[in-house]
Amino acid sequence: MIELVNVSKSYNKGEIKAVDNLSLTVNKGEIFGFLGPNGAGKSTTIKMIVGLLNPDNGIIKVNGIDNQKDSLACKKQIAYIPENAETYERLKGIEYLNFIGDIYNTPKEERRKITQKWAENFGLEKALNNLIKSYSHGMRQKIILIGSLIAQPEVLILDEPLIGLDPKSAHSLKEIMREHCEQNKTLFFSTHVMEVAEKLCDRIAIINKGKLIASGTMDELRAMSKDSSSLENIFLELTEK
Numbered sequence: 001m002i003e004l005v006n007v008s009k010s011y012n013k014g015e016i017k018a019v020d021n022l023s024l025t026v027n028k029g030e031i032f033g034f035l036g037p038n039g040a041g042k043s044t045t046i047k048m049i050v051g052l053l054n055p056d057n058g059i060i061k062v063n064g065i066d067n068q069k070d071s072l073a074c075k076k077q078i079a080y081i082p083e084n085a086e087t088y089e090r091l092k093g094i095e096y097l098n099f100i101g102d103i104y105n106t107p108k109e110e111r112r113k114i115t116q117k118w119a120e121n122f123g124l125e126k127a128l129n130n131l132i133k134s135y136s137h138g139m140r141q142k143i144i145l146i147g148s149l150i151a152q153p154e155v156l157i158l159d160e161p162l163i164g165l166d167p168k169s170a171h172s173l174k175e176i177m178r179e180h181c182e183q184n185k186t187l188f189f190s191t192h193v194m195e196v197a198e199k200l201c202d203r204i205a206i207i208n209k210g211k212l213i214a215s216g217t218m219d220e221l222r223a224m225s226k227d228s229s230s231l232e233n234i235f236l237e238l239t240e241k
């Protein structure tokens with residue numbers, strides 16, 4: 001579970017208000033999509049949740065733990081994949097996964113199961129023993145995703161995870177998201193791709209210029225809009241208001 005209460009963040013000494021008094025609750029067991037146009041404040045919000053940035057105001061709790069008061073305990077709950085995630089060029093894929101497994105104390109048998117399942121799913125089995133510097137962009141994304149699963153986090157946070165993935169890999173990613181939630185864990189991801197959110201999410205929040213403009217299930221969002229045929233129309237209508 002993730003709770004944000006009246007969270008704000010500005011850059012350049014208040015000149016740029018990136019996140020403006022945002023309150024939001026993400027429950028366990030739901031796929032929660034965080035939507036907004038470029039510059040809306042999605043990444044800034046995510047960086048505050050994972051503890052990379054401190055909010056100017058407000059409270060953030062992850063599974064009930066205040067991330068300002070007990071940041072390490074908070075981080076232990078989370079696996080986070082940033083947009084343009086970087087990895088370790090000089091490790092082999094399998095070494096990277098074992099490195100993550102060591103950090104998060106994941107038992108060897110669990111690592112093996114997760115690696116086998118998802119390396120096969122992503123078509124990465126034959127690359128695991130090669131150096132990551134030889135991987136394509138998509139392969140890097142995949143190894144990082146598998147790493148996030150090896151961490152076996154309670155809360156998985158993905159910033160624009162679908163960018164750069166081909167349709168089959170995007171499908172596998174959606175499966176990962178669903179499986180994570182079926183274990184009654186929390187999944188929070190940002191996207192500006194409406195169709196994805198529409199098909200995948202149990203609940204959605206839309207932000208624009210740092211402010212929450214709507215949140216709820218697809219049905220609830222439809223009820224707020226005159227033209228409820230697609231999330232894109234709802235989004236355009238709400239962001240233009």
Ligand SMILES: Nc1ncnc2c1ncn2[C@@H]1O[C@H](COP(=O)(O)OP(=O)(O)O)[C@@H](O)[C@H]1O
Pocket residue numbers: 011012016017018036037038039040041042043044045
């Ligand atoms: N490091 C930074 N310094 C100054 N302004 C920033 C910085 N990061 C983001 N911003 C600004 O904050 C706003 C929100 O950005 P961001 O959180 O990256 O949005 P999103 O992820 O939704 O595209 C934008 O106006 C952006 O230009």
Ligand SMILES: [Mg+2]
Pocket residue numbers: 042043044083159
């Ligand atoms: Mg962003």
